[in-house]
Amino acid sequence: MLVSEKTGVNVMQEGHVTSPAGFSAGGVHCGLRRKKLDFGWLYSEVPAAAAGVYTTNSFQAAPLQVTKDAVAVENKLQAVVVNSANANACTGEQGMINALAMQKQAAEAMNLSPHLVGISSTGLIGVQLPMDKISTGINAVDLSVNQASLFEQAILTTDTITKHAAVSVEIDGKRITIGGAAKGSGMIHPNMATMLSYVTTDAAVEPEALQLLLSQTTDKTYNMITVDGDSSTNDTVLVMANGKQENKPLSPSHPEWDKFAEAFVIISEILAKKIARDGEGATKLIETAVKGAVSEEAAGKIAKTVISSNLVKTAVYGADPNWGRVVCAVGYSGEPVVPETVDVFLGDIQVVENGLPLDFSEEEATVYLENGTITITVDLKQGESEAVAWGCDLTYDYVKINASYRT
Structure with a gap:
């Protein structure tokens, strides 16, 4: 564990998206790719305050729209399922039907209300999602195990490495952790690009404050990277705060809000830089x-x-x-x-x-x-x-x- 020069934020050497308490993740091969993992899930033991930022591309993919609508219900999520190899973008009415079916099937498999499940897809544009293979992935979800590294692999496309990080900071006398996993290698020029990022924390955070923090941080981190100047159809950053550390809910009025915000910026910058470094064919x-x-x-x-x-x-x-x-x-x-x-x-x-x-x-x-x-x-x-x-x-x-x- 490294101590950041910024106040009290510890950068964890082997941190993952499930480093915060109460989160688990996994990934499987469901047949969308030839051999590599292509379906992953991220799960919180309890409903978590949620916030998101999304691509500014006019062609917003169906899964992105479904996730935006889910978060809007009560600003909460408890799970996210992700497939690679197929973006389910520019797929019309059938693409939306498939995205909603993906959400519903995942919710049933996890015994959750559909609006507590976010979905993401990344890969080839303009091809319908093979729902039989998506169902295979959903049926393989096992919430009793935690294999964050498999989730990190399952969300990749042309990436050459997985991208993960975690930081911690003491707030209200409790050790708060923020973890993250991301993918992105090409078509990177946010306001947002072919980039997916999932950030988790065991802090209790007011949903409105979480959304504001994410939006402000995105402008300074994810939106300050570029690989090739192309913006994609699916890009999403989702944050889930499940409150498992039982701190006093964080907002700008909390005396230690700046500590949390600083830690949030640090992990976002780490993930953004890992995406930029792994640009397609990049050496520097x-x-x-x-x-x-x-x-x-x-x-x-x-x-x-x-x-x-x-x-x-x-x-x-x-x-x-x-x-x-x-x-x-x-x-x-x-x-x-x-x-x-x-x-x-x-x-x-x-x-x-x-x-x-x-x-x-x-x-x-x-x-x-x-x-x-x-x-x-x-x-x-x-x-x-x-x-x-x-x-x-x-x-x-x-x-x-x-x-x-x-x-």
């Missing part, structure tokens, strides 16, 4: 920090523009210290900048000062760009606001993976 995580902006919104937009630039991404892949691509992206971000004040750094190596190139060692910069994590810093020197965005390099393998996605 790129972090773009923009400071000295006139507003946080401006800083965020500029950071996201730099990290989204294919020219920046390919330069990082090739370990080419081509700072011109960075300033170019800053310039077309749509935010007003003063070129004569802009500084640019590759790691600790300053390459631009007040808009003009410096005489730096290209050899040292190239060596730096060969690292697995690259930081690009842009100082606008126009204000006091800052923001950070995360992405990855763009490689030959990205083209190979997406050229053969259906085959």
Whole structure:
């Protein structure tokens, strides 16, 4: 367990989505994929306060709509079931019928009301969900066991690794834990992209406060990552707070709310960065920090523009210290900048000062760009606001993976 530099938040070395008390998860192979696990479930012993954020794509998949409607009933969930390999998106009336049947069957299998069950699907768009295989997955649900690692595997598509984390913090004298599992590798450019994230906590949290916290945190974490600039149809972040630690319900009026909010941001950032690092074909995580902006919104937009630039991404892949691509992206971000004040750094190596190139060692910069994590810093020197965005390099393998996605 690591202690974060931020107040009292412990980052757990082997944390999972079921690290918080009262949660269990599992996964099976139901036949949607050839061999890999493709159906998973996440379950709380008691109904949990729930909150969600969803893709802004106009083509919202049927399972996403079903889950939104379920959460809206009483802001609670007790279970989520997820399938990979098939997105059940752009599937019309039959797709909605199938999504509702998936929810109903899962609810019956777990002896729950349907509105307490959320569903998610990820994978190929425009193909009807094979309900016989979904039923096979639901019939295999075993709530008596907890195998979080199988859930993490079952939700993957082109991901190369599972993505999980947990943090803990003391509130009301009780050890509160927040866990998470996520998937996402391609079509990542939130406001939200092909990304699913499930966050759990054993804290008691007021539902309205949970939704507000999730929305605010998403803007600073999940919505600050990009892989390829494409936004998908199914993306969802769901949070479940089951209150098993019996703390006083958290809200902004609670004296230790800031502690909880800080821990929530930390786990969201960890999961977001893992998604960015695992971009399809990626070899490097790129972090773009923009400071000295006139507003946080401006800083965020500029950071996201730099990290989204294919020219920046390919330069990082090739370990080419081509700072011109960075300033170019800053310039077309749509935010007003003063070129004569802009500084640019590759790691600790300053390459631009007040808009003009410096005489730096290209050899040292190239060596730096060969690292697995690259930081690009842009100082606008126009204000006091800052923001950070995360992405990855763009490689030959990205083209190979997406050229053969259906085959």
